[in-house]
Amino acid sequence: MTRTAARLTSTLFGAATLIASAAIVAGPASADTAPECPDGVLVVVDFTDLGGEVETGCAEGDPESGRAALEAAGFTPEDSSPGLICTIDGQPDPCPTEFDGNYWAYWQVVDGEWEASMIGADEADPAPGGIEGWRYNDGSVPPPLPAAGGEASDDTATSDPATDDTTSDDAATSDSDDSGGISPALWIVIGVVVVAIVVGAVVRVTGARAERAAGPEQKGGDAATKE
Structure with missing residues (x-):
């Protein structure tokens, strides 16, 4: 491989590493990856009524207030008037x-259940x-409610014994499908590596052709030198 090919391949693999790193950097976690927070305050922010998702974050230590816990968990509140949070x-x-x-x-969670503060x-x-x-x-x-291990589970739904078996089967199927999936970050890395391999191959072929083309000229130059 020529020096140019080696440098190009190295650059592409470096880019793949940077992209993979960027893909796994995150702020507050989504509900299905909620962090455990044994020594701090776990904060759950539900954006679903606004078209978003449920996100969670951990406010380490002992926050001095509910607002401080919200901010320490990675969220940014803004007030419409002093003391009244309008946006998160x-x-x-x-x-x-x-x-x-x-x-x-x-x-706030009190005795395992949500209570309006x-x-x-x-x-x-x-x-x-x-x-x-x-x-x-509307506050209703x-x-x-986060379950054991920090994951959020919707406990506001009522249980219907007649459909418990069906629900359990659906959940098991969903879990099976999720466990066999490939994360978006991994797909990004795979794509970049494939591009790097293809480009490297093209550069090697181009370099080989250039060397073959330069061969006769080099031999002609050597013969002229000997004469």
């Missing part, structure tokens, strides 16, 4: 100028090991 991570966009019945409802996030003092929740709606439905 820019949602809703724009911040409503008139109250339409929906707001960022603030919840009776005080504002600036006055609340969440304890390490606790769980805080936010959901943009809380966000999903």
Whole structure:
């Protein structure tokens, strides 16, 4: 392989590494990858009513307030007036100028169940090991409750014994499908590596042709030198 080919191949593999690294860097986790937070406050923010997803983050240590826990978990709240959170991570966009019945409802887990906070996030003092929740709606439905291991599960749905078996089968099928999938980050790496291999092959073939073409000229030059 020529020096040019080697440099190009090395550059492409370096790019693949950078892309893979960028693909796995994340802020707050989605609900199915919720972090465990044994020494801090787990914060759940439900964007589903705004067309988003349920996201979670861990506020390490002992945050001084509910707002501090929200920010430490990786979310950015903004107020419409002092003490009244209007948007989280820019949602809703724009911040409503008139109250339409929906707001960022603030919840806390007490004895394993969500309870609407009776005080504002600036006055609340969440304890390490606790769980805080936010959901943009009319305040009647809380966000999903994180299950053991930090994963969020929607416990607001009622159980129907007649459909429990069907639900369990569907869940098992879904889990099986998920476990056999390939992550988007891996597909990105595979694609870049394939491109690197193809480009490397093209460069090698081009270099070989150039060397063969230069061969007769080099031999002619050597013969002229000998004469």
